[in-house]
Amino acid sequence: MGEGARGMTILLAPTPSAWLEEAVRRWPEVLLDHANCEKKAASTALALLFAYPEDRVLTLALSRLAREELRHFEQVVRAMATLGVSFARQRPGRYAHALRGALRTAEPGRKVDLLLMSALIEARSAERFALLAPRLPPPLARLYAELGVAEARHHEAYVRFAQSAAPGEWRARLTTLAAREAELVTTPDRTLRFHSGPPESAC
Ligand SMILES: [Fe+2]
Numbered sequence: 001m002g003e004g005a006r007g008m009t010i011l012l013a014p015t016p017s018a019w020l021e022e023a024v025r026r027w028p029e030v031l032l033d034h035a036n037c038e039k040k041a042a043s044t045a046l047a048l049l050f051a052y053p054e055d056r057v058l059t060l061a062l063s064r065l066a067r068e069e070l071r072h073f074e075q076v077v078r079a080m081a082t083l084g085v086s087f088a089r090q091r092p093g094r095y096a097h098a099l100r101g102a103l104r105t106a107e108p109g110r111k112v113d114l115l116l117m118s119a120l121i122e123a124r125s126a127e128r129f130a131l132l133a134p135r136l137p138p139p140l141a142r143l144y145a146e147l148g149v150a151e152a153r154h155h156e157a158y159v160r161f162a163q164s165a166a167p168g169e170w171r172a173r174l175t176t177l178a179a180r181e182a183e184l185v186t187t188p189d190r191t192l193r194f195h196s197g198p199p200e201s202a203c
């Protein structure tokens with residue numbers, strides 16, 4: 001089983017081919033958003049580290065994870081330079097914001113929800129890297145294949161953290177949040193982003 005398929009274990013819907021075709025055609029835009037995703041992955045790990053300092057196992061794992069995401073960010077910035085993709089500001093897509101909107105705001109539920117949200121984002125990243133890698137030119141194909149393996153590993157780590165944070169309810173919450181995640185990546189979206197649904201124009 002490939003790494004992307006491992007990521008799929010918690011995802012309720014595969015990426016639609018309409019997204020993949022647009023992403024392959026407009027790869028520089030996706031690469032630009034991807035650089036931002038790596039930064040955000042580091043920042044989300046740091047935010048969790050600040051929110052739950054009493055959990056030593058989680059703290060150490062998240063610190064390592066945040067450093068790894070920053071290294072990914074550096075790799076993407078270097079790939080952008082190699083491929084002649086210059087930095088441009090982009091409007092944020094709907095995915096992360098909408099997913100966040102589905103989380104509970106009060107503890108103790110918030111912790112497991114945040115961990116499951118990260119697990120889902122990492123799983124979706126792994127799935128999409130595996131889909132994109134064979135379709136893109138060599139430097140990106142190599143990078144995406146490598147990152148797909150790392151994000152699949154992160155997805156598994158976040159699932160384990162969620163399991164130990166809420167052994168009795170993590171599975172039910174995962175089902176709820178995974179349904180929302182699947183809806184966001186399969187329904188027509190106003191903008192093409194790494195985690196978007198297929199763009200309206202391509203539907
Ligand atoms: Fe990453």
Ligand SMILES: [Fe+2]
Nearest residue numbers: 041122151154
């Ligand atoms: Fe990651």
